[in-house]
């Protein structure tokens with residue numbers, strides 16, 4: 001190489017070193033795939049994920065994440081090299097612009113689920129503090145909007161409503177997601193990642209009936225597929241409206257389908273011992289009413305609800321790498 005290109009490269013390297021760019025922030029909205037500790041720790045009706053064995057691989061104790069370790073928002077943040085985010089419920093010492101904020105609460109619906117406030121109330125909370133960040137911080141930040149499908153699981157398993165009647169709910173949920181994203185854009189955020197639903201019929205909550213041996217196509221065809229088609233269509237519309245921003249779909253349907261087949265199949269690592277128990281349930285006298293596999297990160301699914309292991313999330317984010325460019 002001649003001297004001139006060498007000098008140019010050196011000059012470029014020095015310029016980069018002289019002007020270090022601060023890591024972009026991340027703001028997280030949604031339910032359990034995003035939550036890093038906001039869900040109520042003292043809700044005795046739903047002890048998990050603040051109970052063993054959640055968090056057993058990392059940090060070694062239950063820490064409010066629905067996994068054996070890190071969850072989607074953590075793994076995606078690491079892949080995008082964003083600054084760390086803190087749970088809004090754990091924020092102490094005020095907002096100082098060096099960390100992002102996580103508003104996600106496990107169990108939250110886009111409209112309503114399990115008695116939790118809807119995701120739009122997380123956006124209310126964000127709007128109350130958005131002015132603590134500069135417009136540049138907001139414009140360069142990544143907003144992750146992730147629902148695990150809680151509206152639908154609540155409809156099917158708690159309200160016990162018929163799956164044949166679920167279509168209007170997918171339409172209304174889709175509309176609300178768009179309305180939520182528009183409010184975030186109007187608050188100054190510009191980079192959006194919106195998750196699709198995974199193949200609902202392959203989630204442990206739907207495969208338990210078959211001892212985790214086969215996907216229940218009825219659940220994928222009637223829930224995830226119409227939901228994702230709606231989100232796809234709505235996001236296309238928003239791309240036009242968000243002319244000065246970027247919005248990408250994180251296709252959890254394809255990523256879960258591929259990752260679960262290469263990493264331990266449909267059977268979750270941690271399962272309740274009988275029909276009345278779940279991962280994290282305890283029987284009379286405090287005896288564990290669940291069984292955990294010896295090597296959680298050899299499995300894709302962690303619990304018998306719908307939550308992947310940390311290794312599962314890592315495999316999912318690896319699948320998504322090719323679409324992350326606009327978020328960087």
Ligand SMILES: *[C@@H]1O[C@H](CO)[C@@H](O)[C@H](O)[C@H]1NC(C)=O
Pocket residue numbers: 086091092093094095096097098099
């Ligand atoms: C900013 O706030 C976060 C979370 O409260 C805290 O961990 C961090 O130390 C603070 N940094 C500065 C420079 O004040």
Ligand SMILES: *[C@@H]1O[C@H](CO)[C@@H](O)[C@H](O)[C@H]1NC(C)=O
Pocket residue numbers: 205206209216
């Ligand atoms: C499990 O199977 C029973 C009997 O076929 C059915 O009534 C029930 O809806 C199924 N549950 C789920 C969650 O698919």
Ligand SMILES: *[C@@H]1O[C@H](CO)[C@@H](O)[C@H](O)[C@H]1NC(C)=O
Pocket residue numbers: 163209210216217218219
């Ligand atoms: C699949 O889900 C549908 C709707 O919940 C249910 O009626 C059916 O029994 C399930 N099939 C199996 C094999 O669990």
Ligand SMILES: *[C@@H]1O[C@H](CO)[C@@H](O)[C@H](O)[C@H]1NC(C)=O
Pocket residue numbers: 139244
């Ligand atoms: C687009 O965003 C950039 C960076 O935030 C800003 O400088 C520019 O003025 C914006 N353009 C429009 C048309 O809003």
